[in-house]
Amino acid sequence: MEKLLIEGGHELNGTVRVSGAKNSAVALLPATILAESEVTIEGLPDISDIQILKELLEDIGGTVSQTGEDLTIDSTNMIDMPLPNGKVKKLRASYYFMGAMLGRFKKAVIGLPGGCNLGPRPIDQHIKGFEALGAKVTNEQGAVYLRADELVGAKIYLDVVSVGATINIMLAAVRAKGKTIIENAAKEPEIIDVATLLNSMGANIKGVGTDVIRIEGTDDLKGCKHTIIPDRIEAGTYTIMAAAKGGEVIIDNVIPTHLESLTAKLREMGVEIEAEDERLIVRGNRPFNSCDIKTLVYPGFPTDLQQPLTTLLTQAEGTSVVTDTIYSARFKHIDELRRMNATIKIEGSSAIITGPSQLEGAKVKASDLRAGAALVAAGLLADGITEIVGLEHIERGYHDITKKLTDLGAVVWKEAMTEEDQKFYQNI
Numbered sequence: 001m002e003k004l005l006i007e008g009g010h011e012l013n014g015t016v017r018v019s020g021a022k023n024s025a026v027a028l029l030p031a032t033i034l035a036e037s038e039v040t041i042e043g044l045p046d047i048s049d050i051q052i053l054k055e056l057l058e059d060i061g062g063t064v065s066q067t068g069e070d071l072t073i074d075s076t077n078m079i080d081m082p083l084p085n086g087k088v089k090k091l092r093a094s095y096y097f098m099g100a101m102l103g104r105f106k107k108a109v110i111g112l113p114g115g116c117n118l119g120p121r122p123i124d125q126h127i128k129g130f131e132a133l134g135a136k137v138t139n140e141q142g143a144v145y146l147r148a149d150e151l152v153g154a155k156i157y158l159d160v161v162s163v164g165a166t167i168n169i170m171l172a173a174v175r176a177k178g179k180t181i182i183e184n185a186a187k188e189p190e191i192i193d194v195a196t197l198l199n200s201m202g203a204n205i206k207g208v209g210t211d212v213i214r215i216e217g218t219d220d221l222k223g224c225k226h227t228i229i230p231d232r233i234e235a236g237t238y239t240i241m242a243a244a245k246g247g248e249v250i251i252d253n254v255i256p257t258h259l260e261s262l263t264a265k266l267r268e269m270g271v272e273i274e275a276e277d278e279r280l281i282v283r284g285n286r287p288f289n290s291c292d293i294k295t296l297v298y299p300g301f302p303t304d305l306q307q308p309l310t311t312l313l314t315q316a317e318g319t320s321v322v323t324d325t326i327y328s329a330r331f332k333h334i335d336e337l338r339r340m341n342a343t344i345k346i347e348g349s350s351a352i353i354t355g356p357s358q359l360e361g362a363k364v365k366a367s368d369l370r371a372g373a374a375l376v377a378a379g380l381l382a383d384g385i386t387e388i389v390g391l392e393h394i395e396r397g398y399h400d401i402t403k404k405l406t407d408l409g410a411v412v413w414k415e416a417m418t419e420e421d422q423k424f425y426q427n428i
């Protein structure tokens with residue numbers, strides 16, 4: 001087991017290139033099951049979620065070959081192998097095997113998904129959608145069993161705006177007979193990316209990016225090539241880090257409109273940001289103004305950037321309130337930030353941050369992916385050395401964060417955990 005060490009205080013300068021979007025990638029790979037031939041996805045991030053999905057595709061009989069950041073998946077010989085446990089529990093997006101396998105085989109057995117522990121993360125809307133398409137869905141000993149004689153298009157109204165349910169229903173509906181309409185659909189850019197791949201395979205999906213998606217089903221899907229969109233959450237994380245410790249940092253390979261909710265808030269705080277076609281130029285200008293944030297579905301402020309932004313708000317003058325309306329308990333990073341001398345209290349689904357605080361290096365634990373990103377940002381700002389464990393969470397979503405930060409001038413390295421560390425971290 002390794003820990004990440006950061007010597008705080010160093011200014012960041014230079015260019016960081018953003019990788020392909022995790023939340024697209026984790027849906028694009030299962031979507032290839034539907035093609036029954038060869039699909040190439042270009043520009044995938046090198047993160048542990050992708051490694052696991054690759055293995056799951058091989059477990060059901062797929063052939064996966066890799067050239068640099070590109071994967072080619074041949075799904076011709078895949079079978080409806082049950083995937084009840086083990087790897088599926090290591091990530092959230094294994095739930096996309098439900099929609100994709102149901103679409104292709106009309107049958108699937110998939111363990112309940114894992115992913116970041118952010119409080120309750122039900123999948124009732126996914127199941128409601130599959131049932132509306134004609135599947136019988138049961139839950140037995142932690143696995144979801146799905147079976148349909150045939151899938152028939154239906155009108156499905158989502159009670160909750162859900163990224164996962166919107167994509168999962170799309171995956172099954174592209175192979176259903178007739179027309180499916182998803183109402184109150186989510187509008188995140190990753191959903192558009194998945195629909196673009198499916199349409200390149202021969203699907204007929206209209207309306208993605210709005211809250212009504214119309215799908216005309218077909219069994220005639222084929223192989224294709226697709227380039228993934230850049231990761232707006234990784235880009236946002238580096239933008240926040242650049243605001244905290246720039247210097248001048250260029251965030252390269254971004255779609256600036258995907259980040260407008262963040263850049264608007266950062267400008268309100270006093271951060272200087274120039275947006276060009278595919279890059280952001282960020283300059284950290286102290287003092288920072290305090291501001292209030294409420295996470296919302298896209299195009300609102302993303303919950304996945306709430307935790308890293310909280311770290312930056314510890315540097316703002318006065319009181320800021322961060323409210324998470326998507327995951328009301330997504331605050332596991334707060335105790336760790338307090339350990340580093342931040343002044344933050346939690347009231348209901350809000351964190352109330354009073355700044356500015358000089359953060360101090362400490363031994364802290366990343367309990368989930370974006371908590372990890374928040375702690376890395378705190379380590380860059382802190383006096384002295386910060387030690388972070390829980391790297392397995394960070395590596396689910398950040399392609400080589402150590403190298404990217406080192407290239408910007410941060411002092412960051414990994415070390416093996418000692419027995420003393422193991423004992424210390426068991427108690428926090």
Ligand SMILES: CC(=O)N[C@H]1[C@@H](OP(=O)(O)OP(=O)(O)OC[C@H]2O[C@@H](n3ccc(=O)[nH]c3=O)[C@H](O)[C@@H]2O)O[C@H](CO)[C@@H](O)[C@@H]1O
Nearest residue numbers: 023092093120121122123124125126160162163164165326
């Ligand atoms: C792999 C992936 O893409 N993960 C992202 C995805 O997660 P995920 O797709 O799991 O998140 P959803 O958009 O589904 O969840 C949004 C809200 O709806 C609720 N809900 C969801 C489904 C359901 O059937 N019933 C229900 O009540 C959830 O508990 C949550 O409160 O979107 C989240 C919200 O932007 C992000 O934080 C995650 O990074």
Ligand SMILES: C=C(OP(=O)(O)O)C(=O)O
Nearest residue numbers: 092093115116304369370
């Ligand atoms: C919550 C996240 O991921 P997942 O849904 O994969 O757990 C995230 O990317 O911040």
